[in-house]
Amino acid sequence: MIVTEVVPHSLAVADVSPGTGRDWLAEIYARAPGPYVRLNMVTTLTGSAAGPDGTSETLTSRVDRAILGVIRRDADVVVVGAQSVRAEGYVVPRAARLAVVTSTGDITGHRLDLEGDEPGRVLLVCPATKVDEVAERAASIGARVLGVQGSGDRMEPAAILAALAAEGMTRVVCEGGPSLSSQFIAAGVIDEYCVTTAPLIEPAQAPFVTVDAASRPDTEVAGMLVDEAGFSYLRLRPRA
Numbered sequence: 735m736i737v738t739e740v741v742p743h744s745l746a747v748a749d750v751s752p753g754t755g756r757d758w759l760a761e762i763y764a765r766a767p768g769p770y771v772r773l774n775m776v777t778t779l780t781g782s783a784a785g786p787d788g789t790s791e792t793l794t795s796r797v798d799r800a801i802l803g804v805i806r807r808d809a810d811v812v813v814v815g816a817q818s819v820r821a822e823g824y825v826v827p828r829a830a831r832l833a834v835v836t837s838t839g840d841i842t843g844h845r846l847d848l849e850g851d852e853p854g855r856v857l858l859v860c861p862a863t864k865v866d867e868v869a870e871r872a873a874s875i876g877a878r879v880l881g882v883q884g885s886g887d888r889m890e891p892a893a894i895l896a897a898l899a900a901e902g903m904t905r906v907v908c909e910g911g912p913s914l915s916s917q918f919i920a921a922g923v924i925d926e927y928c929v930t931t932a933p934l935i936e937p938a939q940a941p942f943v944t945v946d947a948a949s950r951p952d953t954e955v956a957g958m959l960v961d962e963a964g965f966s967y968l969r970l971r972p973r974a
């Protein structure tokens with residue numbers, strides 16, 4: 735798992751196999767104290783968010799998973815759309831909480847084994863109007879429901895973030911999928927884009943994020959790693 739830093743152009747090389755260069759990665763991805771909202775996703779060269787199995791599991795790499803772990807450890811909460819949980823199963827992150835954004839509470843197919851876990855580590859975040867409906871489903875897995883006021887049946891990203899912040903979760907990583915992350919981008923709430931590009935040419939049903947001319951973020955490169963398998967790991971930030 736050899737990784738080279740190309741931006742900034744240190745050309746530092748590290749082996750990030752388990753038990754070795756994880757501190758090096760953690761330093762690169764560490765954020766200063768205080769709130770932030772990161773996006774962390776993987777895409778093919780064609781912009782697909784999913785591989786042949788319909789999930790990102792066939793796009794990711796061992797280095798990508800190491801970076802995911804480092805990013806999650808820096809965060810208070812991982813935010814994900816319910817369809818990603820339904821498609822990918824999703825397991826509870828080791829340290830951060832998991833907030834599943836949903837208007838139905840349907841997390842069929844999840845692998846959120848909450849037995850013996852700290853209660854409330856998984857939250858179903860839903861419109862306040864749907865709390866009762868979602869609570870029934872949450873109870874069956876020992877998850878908590880967080881109702882978001884004032885957005886009707888579709889929650890605004892800012893309202894989701896405000897509800898999480900009110901619970902002390904201000905260091906946020908949004909892991910998609912495309913529908914949720916595109917809303918976060920359009921709302922202008924992302925302050926760092928961590929994007930893994932897999933060296934794959936896959937049919938793309940839809941881009942990993944959708945932006946239009948009005949919501950296109952103006953970004954600059956904050957960092958980039960590459961690995962020996964041809965994956966790149968880019969960090970973009972809003973242009974200063």
Ligand SMILES: NC(=O)c1ccc[n+]([C@@H]2O[C@H](COP(=O)([O-])OP(=O)(O)OC[C@H]3O[C@@H](n4cnc5c(N)ncnc54)[C@H](OP(=O)(O)O)[C@@H]3O)[C@@H](O)[C@H]2O)c1
Pocket residue numbers: 774775776777782783784788789790791793814815816817818819821822835836837838839840861887888889890891909910911912913914915917942
């Ligand atoms: N490449 C990557 O990094 C990556 C990451 C994650 C997922 N994926 C892939 O992406 C696909 C899933 O992505 P997706 O775009 O279809 O779905 P998604 O964004 O994961 O989830 C969409 C669902 O989230 C809920 N939701 C989203 N915005 C909402 C809002 N404003 N208010 C209330 N609920 C809201 C709704 O759930 P309800 O239907 O329950 O209301 C909606 O159906 C899968 O193929 C997955 O494998 C790829």
